[in-house]
Every structure is written in C-alpha cells, then in structure tokens.
Amino acid sequence: MKNAPHLLAAVAALLLLAACEDLFQPNKPAGPPDEAYDVVEAREHAGETGAWVQGYIVGIATGSKKYVFGAPYTKNTNLILGLTDTTTVRENCLAVQLPSGQLRDDLNLMDHPDLTGREIYIQGDLVDAYYGIPGLKSPRAYWMHAGSSPE
Secondary structure, X not given: OOOHHHHXXXXXXXXXXXXXXXXXXXXXXOOOOOOOXXXXXXXXXXXXXXXXXXXXXXXXXXXXXXXXXXXXXXXXXXEXXXXXXXXXXXXXXXXXXXXXXXXXXXHOOOOOHXXXXXXEEEEEEEEEEEOOEEEEEEEEEEEOOOOOOOO
C-alpha cells in the first residue's frame, strides 16, 4: 500500500495524457465531419464561423482573381478548393487561407504538389471574398483520407 501514491500519480498522468491527446494533433480529426458544405454551398454561407467545407485541392491564388491550376506553384499561403478534382471554373471554387504554422506546412502546394486533386475537409470561417472569390479564413482543422496527407 505504500506504493499507492506512486501508482495514483502514474494513473493520473496516463489519464491526463489521454485527455490531452487531441492537443498534440489539433488539426487532424479522426475522420471526416458528419456535416460539411461542399464548395458551392460554402460560398453561400459567408459570415459563418467554424464551418466545415469539403472540396478538392485544385490550385492556388497568385493575386486577386488570378489562379494557378497546376504545378509549379509559387505561393504557399493559400489553396483553391474546387467542387471536383478537375474544377477550374471560379464559380465552383473557394479560396482557403493558409496562415503560417502546421496547416501551411502540411497543405501548401509549393512543398506538396502531389496534394493536387486530393479531397479535403477543412474547418474555418467563411468570408465573402478572399483573392476575388468567396473563401475560408482562419482554418482550425482539416482531414484527408489516409494516404492523402504529406509524410
């Protein structure tokens, strides 16, 4: 019984680690969200915060109303999501901000051009305009099918 305090401390530490597991990978939920807007629906919900959007990574914006839909990619600060994996029509696209940090490191097409065409779910705040089209800013989390994320 004299080891009880040590055992209790060990159990408490394990419980704390289990509770904090999401803190170590806050940008990678275990699976896709149950409800997400597709790109076209997301364009109609500007002003909504914490929204999940499902789309396909199709390119980047290089300036207002200037988009690149194939490598080489010259910016790492944003993505363009399309309704399908081959979308190039801007009415079917959504611009996504990639602020510095883990999301940019994981998702930017300069470093990961192989992500082009991949389906993604991303959560953030929907805005009227970002790079000349509706967009998603302040992304908080994302999810891609296994094998879709950079190693």
